[in-house]
Amino acid sequence: MKVSCPHMGHLHWMLDDLFERLGVDYVKPPPTTTKTLTIGAKHSPEFACLPLKINVGNFVEALELGADTLIMAGGHGPCRFGYYGIVEERILRDLGYDFKFIMLEPFDDGKWAFYKTFESLSPGLSIRKLWKTLKASFSKGRAFDEIYKRSLQVRAYEVNRGDTTRALKEAEQVLVPAYTPEEIEEGARESLAIIDAVDQDLDREVLKVGIVGEFFLLLEPFSNFGLEEILGPMGVYIERSVWVTDWIAPNRDNKIYGFPKQLVEEKAAPYLSHNVGGEGRETIGSIVLMAERGFDGIIQLLPFGCMPENIATSIIPKVQREHDIPVLTLAFDEQTGRAGLVTRVEAFVDLLVARRGSKLALAGAATATDAATKQPSLSKI
Amino acid sequence: MRVGIPRSLLYYKYLPFWKTFLAELGLEVETSPLTNKQILSWGVEVAENELCVPVKAFYGHCMALRGKVDALFVPRVVSVEEREYTCPKFLGLPDMVAAVADQLELPPLLTPKLNQREKPSEFKWQLINFAREEFGVGIMDAVAALETARLAQSRYQESLVNGHKPLDMLPASRLNRTRWKAPKDKRKRIGLLGHPYNIYDGYITQNLVARLEEMGAELVVPEMTDHHVLMQAATDVPKQLYWTYEKEIMGAINHWTGNNLVDGVIYVLAFACGPDSLVQVLIEHRARMHKVPLMSLTIDEHSGEAGLVTRIEAFTDMLMRKKTKAEAVA
Numbered sequence: 103m104k105v106s107c108p109h110m111g112h113l114h115w116m117l118d119d120l121f122e123r124l125g126v127d128y129v130k131p132p133p134t135t136t137k138t139l140t141i142g143a144k145h146s147p148e149f150a151c152l153p154l155k156i157n158v159g160n161f162v163e164a165l166e167l168g169a170d171t172l173i174m175a176g177g178h179g180p181c182r183f184g185y186y187g188i189v190e191e192r193i194l195r196d197l198g199y200d201f202k203f204i205m206l207e208p209f210d211d212g213k214w215a216f217y218k219t220f221e222s223l224s225p226g227l228s229i230r231k232l233w234k235t236l237k238a239s240f241s242k243g244r245a246f247d248e249i250y251k252r253s254l255q256v257r258a259y260e261v262n263r264g265d266t267t268r269a270l271k272e273a274e275q276v277l278v279p280a281y282t283p284e285e286i287e288e289g290a291r292e293s294l295a296i297i298d299a300v301d302q303d304l305d306r307e308v309l310k311v312g313i314v315g316e317f318f319l320l321l322e323p324f325s326n327f328g329l330e331e332i333l334g335p336m337g338v339y340i341e342r343s344v345w346v347t348d349w350i351a352p353n354r355d356n357k358i359y360g361f362p363k364q365l366v367e368e369k370a371a372p373y374l375s376h377n378v379g380g381e382g383r384e385t386i387g388s389i390v391l392m393a394e395r396g397f398d399g400i401i402q403l404l405p406f407g408c409m410p411e412n413i414a415t416s417i418i419p420k421v422q423r424e425h426d427i428p429v430l431t432l433a434f435d436e437q438t439g440r441a442g443l444v445t446r447v448e449a450f451v452d453l454l455v456a457r458r459g460s461k462l463a464l465a466g467a468a469t470a471t472d473a474a475t476k477q478p479s480l481s482k483i
Numbered sequence: 484m485r486v487g488i489p490r491s492l493l494y495y496k497y498l499p500f501w502k503t504f505l506a507e508l509g510l511e512v513e514t515s516p517l518t519n520k521q522i523l524s525w526g527v528e529v530a531e532n533e534l535c536v537p538v539k540a541f542y543g544h545c546m547a548l549r550g551k552v553d554a555l556f557v558p559r560v561v562s563v564e565e566r567e568y569t570c571p572k573f574l575g576l577p578d579m580v581a582a583v584a585d586q587l588e589l590p591p592l593l594t595p596k597l598n599q600r601e602k603p604s605e606f607k608w609q610l611i612n613f614a615r616e617e618f619g620v621g622i623m624d625a626v627a628a629l630e631t632a633r634l635a636q637s638r639y640q641e642s643l644v645n646g647h648k649p650l651d652m653l654p655a656s657r658l659n660r661t662r663w664k665a666p667k668d669k670r671k672r673i674g675l676l677g678h679p680y681n682i683y684d685g686y687i688t689q690n691l692v693a694r695l696e697e698m699g700a701e702l703v704v705p706e707m708t709d710h711h712v713l714m715q716a717a718t719d720v721p722k723q724l725y726w727t728y729e730k731e732i733m734g735a736i737n738h739w740t741g742n743n744l745v746d747g748v749i750y751v752l753a754f755a756c757g758p759d760s761l762v763q764v765l766i767e768h769r770a771r772m773h774k775v776p777l778m779s780l781t782i783d784e785h786s787g788e789a790g791l792v793t794r795i796e797a798f799t800d801m802l803m804r805k806k807t808k809a810e811a812v813a
């Protein structure tokens with residue numbers, strides 16, 4: 103049995119670890135490329151959201167490498183993600199592929215079914231062993247999240263452009279072989295230290311930008327053209343509202359992000375008081391939270407037509423007005439080009455710099471009125 | 484107090500219920516006019532560009548009620564079946580409208596939450612509490628209003644099952660109604676699949692219903708089949724759909740193809756409709772398996788009349804040829 107499942111950012115590090123522990127033959131799909139997306143888009147319905155198209159591309163490429171068992175995460179709505187698997191399976195079967203398809207439904211939906219899914223991959227697996235394995239792989243996932251998170255902050259201050267990215271590569275390699283809990287703990291410390299050792303100019307004035315939006319777009323650098331690595335070198339310190347392990351963890355305490363789901367929801371409540379699937383409510387809550395914490399601006403990322411994020415986008419102008427924070431909304435589909443994206447992001451950063459200038463000036467001028475600090479609101483650039 | 488119901492989205496499903504309920508509570512109920520150019524262009528202007536056209540139209544309908552009513556009825560319809568949802572957009576609708584309410588000077592919003600996801604019986608209490616909290620109606624009166632409303636809704640649904648079209652019963656206009664008499668030569672049974680707020684909104688779908696009937700099509704719509712039959716028919720998938728309205732659509736095509744009730748299917752879906760973008764794959768597969776011709780019609784605010792007419796004409800002609808050929812062979 104050759105098992106595969108689609109990419110989602112650096113989730114593959116965790117899967118490598120998990121499948122190794124379970125003794126499962128894992129066919130990692132080739133890294134997502136434009137070709138992957140072209141294949142996926144060709145076979146997916148036109149209006150399906152971008153992650154589905156990338157998933158389909160990953161699956162096709164994995165099948166071509168000999169995968170015969172495909173796993174896809176499930177869910178129970180209301181957004182599309184929970185039904186992706188069924189549609190992806192249909193698309194792949196219509197293409198003539200033969201494979202076994204497994205939907206991994208959330209743990210909370212049925213603990214036994216959850217266990218049985220893993221047991222079918224790794225016969226004889228005990229519940230105890232599964233639990234221990236998941237815990238170990240998860241803690242490794244946490245360690246990976248930590249280094250990526252740190253890199254988003256360090257990159258803004260790096261003295262030599264590219265140092266952080268290089269350090270990150272090195273740090274990843276430190277974590278990869280970590281196996282026992284002690285090794286993982288040690289690896290986590292060591293890898294963070296590598297990032298921290300990057301030569302930094304801490305006196306540099308940096309912009310603070312929050313990246314919020316749909317989980318896949320945030321987690322998968324391919325889908326957002328490595329936005330974080332475009333912004334960082336411009337002197338932008340970044341925090342991001344979604345992380346792989348936060349997203350997987352059933353309690354949603356958002357350990358990596360640092361703000362538990364419940365708090366984020368409370369912040370969203372005056373504007374969006376109900377779950378709308380995906381990260382719609384979290385997007386609004388995070389914008390409020392980041393505005394309150396003095397961020398210069400927010401970038402919202404979403405796949406074109408994403409329902410939860412379109413709801414958020416509809417509400418953002420009000421949040422922007424009331425919290426006086428610029429928000430740039432970027433929607434992606436297979437036609438999105440890097441050049442256009444960079445131009446818009448640069449223009450946004452320029453605006454934030456200009457705004458910061460006026461803010462700094464105002465902070466000095468005791469007579470400044472509140473109204474003078476208001477910039478023309480910008481929902482879309 | 485006058486309460487306005489926007490004539491859009493779930494209006495096409497639950498008008499009898501809502502209207503009766505509010506009226507029984509002693510409120511005056513007003514609906515916005517049929518979708519027209521002004522309403523849609525208002526909606527297109529204020530709504531986020533990526534939203535589906537019916538939601539855009541909803542904004543326009545809210546605007547059309549300005550100055551006419553004291554409050555707008557924009558319920559948050561989270562779920563109408565156990566363990567299922569409607570569409571995320573219905574979950575967020577009151578917040579989306581509220582975000583532009585000040586700017587557009589909309590009347591205050593009434594946004595009861597209707598959620599039967601966990602427990603179907605909760606629905607009743609959600610409405611009773613709404614009546615008590617918003618209008619100070621006593622519990623017995625609220626229960627009575629609920630009962631009357633429920634009856635009105637089931638009468639409506641019964642007549643749908645008996646072959647009436649929503650347009651026969653909902654206030655219509657000259658352009659937006661079914662024929663009073665269908666042509667004798669009913670040769671093409673066309674299943675018209677899609678959300679009622681698209682199909683029966685004659686402005687959004689360019690009078691599709693009337694046009695098809697004029698072309699001699701015998702229309703078969705999901706509303707003609709009992710809800711439970713549709714739900715049952717939709718279970719034919721590896722994992723149950725969690726969007727009730729897509730489940731109805733899925734159930735309808737399964738029911739039609741399984742019982743040879745249609746010669747062809749026209750599937751109307753809104754551009755950027757999330758649920759339909761996925762379910763489409765399963766629906767097209769089903770039609771292929773049963774060799775039933777299917778045409779997907781994607782609609783948005785730019786859909787032109789000419790293009791639509793050409794396409795449905797081509798489709799009905801094709802069905803006709805196919806049928807004649809089949810009869811000749813027989």
Ligand code: SF4
Nearest residue numbers: 151181182183380408
């Ligand atoms: S969150 Fe948005 S883009 Fe992601 S699966 Fe759901 S609808 Fe699609």
Ligand code: SF4
Nearest residue numbers: 535570572753756757
């Ligand atoms: S089901 Fe589709 S058409 Fe209806 S509101 Fe949702 S996205 Fe729009």
